[in-house]
Amino acid sequence: MILQIDPSSGIAIYEQIVRQLKFAIANGRLRQGELIPSVRELARQLAINPNTVARAYRQLQDEQILETVRGQGMRMTKGAVRRCRTDRAKLISSRLKEVLLEARQSGMQRQDVCKILDREMNKFPESVEDPS
Amino acid sequence: MILQIDPSSGIAIYEQIVRQLKFAIANGRLRQGELIPSVRELARQLAINPNTVARAYRQLQDEQILETVRGQGMRMTKGAVRRCRTDRAKLISSRLKEVLLEARQSGMQRQDVCKILDREMNKFPESVEDPS
């Protein structure tokens, strides 16, 4: 359970936690049934305010991705993987659309955008995703 | 000089003005030497507070894209077009890199990203940019 938090990225820390947890669930790094780290434990690991972690967990609970297990902690729900994969697709897709829309509206040339895309897409690994 | 402002986009209004003015300069919709709309005039057009426009103009001034002509208004600087094109490329490029990095880190499949890109890139017009 290692998350990469960048406090100066402009994106709220709790939002970074939410996204990365969703991603971890989507690609199978977190297994169903496992307990996730407690608020205090994760806050300690990331050296941030426990309130911030709690806010992220609360949001994931609202979205029925996490659920509380009384007296033990929190774990993934039954439908978590499916929901997270959907959310991941939506998030990435909408952000790609946004930036490409902005590129068009800015009058940027198609070819210049293609150059960037070619360079970036080459960085993608051959894909093997856990099909569970 | 028509800008599209969305007060509920999450991006600060002054920041939207800054970007769109840069884009307008980059693709030649604003010509060198022209006076740009006055703070009060643009504020009236966009139905927002003059201070918000002034803040955008001040930032563009800090970036040496606009300069004041005392008692008359503001105009593009000599190097504005070059700077704006550079900024546009940097902005779009860095945002594309960000979202594609996030896509990779999320474990998303290369082919799924490609599907989105193909669909979006078809929306690009055949390009004819003012080469001045």
Added chain:
Amino acid sequence: MILQIDPSSGIAIYEQIVRQLKFAIANGRLRQGELIPSVRELARQLAINPNTVARAYRQLQDEQILETVRGQGMRMTKGAVRRCRTDRAKLISSRLKEVLLEARQSGMQRQDVCKILDREMNKFPESVEDPS
């Protein structure tokens, strides 16, 4: 953290704050890593509007001398001391050059300028600057 503000000096208040903070950092009165006084706190101390302080802080942020720590406040950046010392030297040097250029162009006699300088330079203290 005591600043001397003169609202009737002709120099904008926010600009006075910017300069004096730079000077305080340059000569070691503010230490790296320390949180600086909050916008509201400094505004209260100086009996001015918080927006005026915020504007000064924003400019220092633009110049990478301050950075925000979300939810906590603002602090000096890593390179703040170096930048402030450079800025101080540039500011004083350029202003000295300006006035001496004006003196020459005005046809003033070298000896008359020297008289003023001798008198003023005697007011300088024996110097001991924090070398950190």
Added chain:
Amino acid sequence: MILQIDPSSGIAIYEQIVRQLKFAIANGRLRQGELIPSVRELARQLAINPNTVARAYRQLQDEQILETVRGQGMRMTKGAVRRCRTDRAKLISSRLKEVLLEARQSGMQRQDVCKILDREMNKFPESVEDPS
């Protein structure tokens, strides 16, 4: 009668005209009795708004350095030279004091200031001022 105007110097244009006219009178480049250029003529030469020149002339009139000659234009008053030399000394002296005070308060080292002064003072010409 050639003045050097810098519209982007931060100092108001009319103020630049006032100063440079005073300096021209102080060092004898303008002779008593001569008519000075008309508002419109000087405005044309400097490519600025006639109102701006008029404002400068009005201030010099208020300070009894210029006077109107009905139907002809404006000329230096009898005490103009004396007044301009006094003003020149006051102006340069007070600006030097200001910047050196700021240098001291900023914690700058005496020796660093001296370096700048040495370099600048060498630019002064051997002095021959019209003693009239």
Added chain:
DNA sequence: GTGGTCTAGACCACC
């Protein structure tokens, strides 16, 4: 608590 943003309205110098 913190900073960030926006609005409203005022006064100023300048042209």
Added chain:
DNA sequence: GTGGTCTAGACCACG
């Protein structure tokens, strides 16, 4: 008319 500055007060997200 123009931009520059300052004040006052509001709302927001974040920790």
